[in-house]
Amino acid sequence: MNDTATATQPKGNGLVGLIPVGIALLLFGWFLSLAPAVAEGQSLRLVWDWVPSLGIAMSFLLDGLSLTFALLISGIGALVLLYSNTYLAGHPQFARFALFLTSFMLAMLGLVLADNLIGLFVFWELTTITSYLLIGFGHDTAKGRRSALQALFVTGAGALALLAGFILLGFSMGSFELSEILAQADALKAHEMYLPILILILAGTFTKSAQFPFHFWLPNAMAAPTPVSAFLHSATMVKAGVYLMARMHPGMAGTDVWFWTLTIAGAFTAVFASILALRQTDLKQALAYTTLMALGTLTLFLGQTSGYAMTAFATFLVVHSLYKASLFLVVGCIDHSTGTREADVLGGLGRVMPVTAFAAGLAALSMAGFPPFLGFIGKELKYAGILAIGSEPFLFAAALLLANALMFAIAGIVALRPFWQRTGIALPRKPHEAPWTMLAGPVILAILGALFGVYPDLLQTSLVDPTVKSLLGSIEDSKELKLWAGVNMPLIMSIATVALGITLYLAHKRLRPALGRLVDASPQFDKGWDKFLLGLKRFAAWQTRIIQPGILRRYIFATFATVLVAIGGTMIARQAMPTLPDLSDVTFQNIALVVLISAGAILTALTSSRIAAMAALGVVGIGVAMIFIVFSAPDVAITQLLVETLVVVLVAVALLRLPVLDENGRDHRPLDAILAGAIGLSVTLVLLAVLETPLDLRLTEYFEVTSWPEAFGRNIVNVILVDFRALDTFGEIAVVVIAALSAYALLRTTHPRKDP
């Protein structure tokens, strides 16, 4: 039945393609089996301790809100995975794709089920990372890479704000458990940290759910394969932000700042995005902008606290996921079959692809809000909800009406024109009907939209009421979902929407140039993003030039100058000048050593021959080793001597290949000498000051006493190294190995390997 679809490709992906579908179906079935219990008002909680000392647990809560999301995620996930199994059949990186998509689905489930702030955040970031990998799945194109990185940066930056908000929230309320925090809503709203917490959390949710002004990454994310767009950028990931706002709603909503921020940002995003959507000719881009519109609408309703608004939120959440995922998958079928997604090129597909056209028609009717589809009920509730807003209801109602009319027009452009309007333009490929695996998703989702419209009770009791209960605490305010509510204001607005929508649909080609001019005149966020990144890179280049010039001498100078300021500054500020110690017991041997070391140091500094400098440096090292011998520390002395020998060898190997010493002149030497002298002086002063304080011998005595009876060794230094402080030593030798491997890797990469 799908000969043409896969004629040139190997069929299917074997088990790799089917296992993820199975996982998703099992999860869906499991959540479905829990639905009756949740509908009765129960909520399930699972807890594993994770970092108990910090109050962080892996706790999961299944209530109406999380169940609705979990069912959407696992159900649509199963259909999308089945779909992509055919869509990407034989793709060389399909296994990778399936892994990313399945991981994303699991992370998303974790996010909506988590009841602990830190757990939620971990899953939140997992969705960010998997979505980055999925958007960048076409990583061989510059556009794919840019889009993926943009999405990662924008949502990642928001997530950092979110983490700060969560930590602040957790410490303010004394618990990281969401259910405990939300139980003390009044205390939270009255808390002095309420505003900072709100701003930080909204920064996270607005970036994730692409609210204006962070909207620009979402249309770009359409660079991902279509199943990914259908899953991540319509039904699930972008709704993570909406989910979190809904989750925090019982604890944080009801204040003026919550109401105005969410209402205005939501309403503006909705109108702004639906106007931009009308301008798009690429079907997928048009859908992407309508997704922004939907996210804006959901945000707008979360700003409210009325029963109508909450019922509208819960219903529209389901409606939108059903029709939007369906339409994305339809566009994928069209693309797969014809090789193009351009609205102006496509036409007359209805006869060749009847099933696709059927699914597209159902989904589009739901999107446009015709009765008896669920979309109609959703739209009526939206109007009822918007009219229940306390202040300026008509302004927001007008905005919503405009957005809905634009949605109506776009539903026609996406689902009507490609199938039923003849364009007479040749398509890149001869179209054919999609195979059943690709049709299952759109058809099932579209039929569900119609089914719930005819039998709204199914949805009301199973998902909408429990969700409203999660949001408002009871289902008393949950409004009834019905097709016919009598002649009232919402119905009149619906009729106005249809009229305006038809007008816009008929005029959309003529409107496009005007819209284009409007958009070009307004600020360009996407280009602004590029400028921002360019500025960041320039700043990085500038500060690298200043701080890291690549001249070793300057690094060393800066390091020692900093040390001098830190030590000398502290000593002067604290007035901690030591008194000159008693020098009566200094022997001739000691003086000879000091002279030897000083002579070595001076020769190292003054000579212009590298060999001489190295030899003189060796003299300094051996002199220091002799000091250790004089003060009876043979272990340290032996180590010092051996290290000194090896350093001279290493320096000899490296330095002898370098150009002549001081080819840049010796202008810097006076300054170097001053710095060296000052460093030497301040270190001497510090050592003298240290000697003035009495030595604490407790540890020394402990080791002396216990070394033999407890560790069976007489060499205390070694016993400390390998027994008393073995863990420290282990850390040190691990560092030694890492340093050696790094040095080896660095040396190896500078030249091609010579044959041994």
Place this chain on the structure above:
Amino acid sequence: MNSIILRVGTQYLCGLLVLFSLYMLIRGHNEPGGGFIGGLIGSTGFVLFALACGTADARNALKVMPQNIAMAGLGIALLAGIFAAFFGDALFTGQWLFINETADSKGIPISTVLFFDIGVYLVVFGSILSIVFAMEEEI
């Protein structure tokens, strides 16, 4: 460096240095010495070998990649530390076995501490040689 005297002398000196380094390693628990010092002395022998005869010959004489020696040392040290867990002690607690123990003599002691020290020896030995060989070859 192309000196036949140095080359011939080094072959004996290298063996002696490695032997001496093992002696320093074993005596380390009671006299000056130990894994760090032993590893340094042992590596000095091979550094000398590399200087006199070239790194290719030194690598041949060593048979094993120095990085692998260092990694193996780290592994041995870790195992010696984990060994304590079998006896319910904290990580890196020394475990001792005294062969032929009498009232006034501890006999021949065998301990995880010694194995830990051998690990340290191998880490120092392998790390130094991998850096020195690489520098000799690349610069």
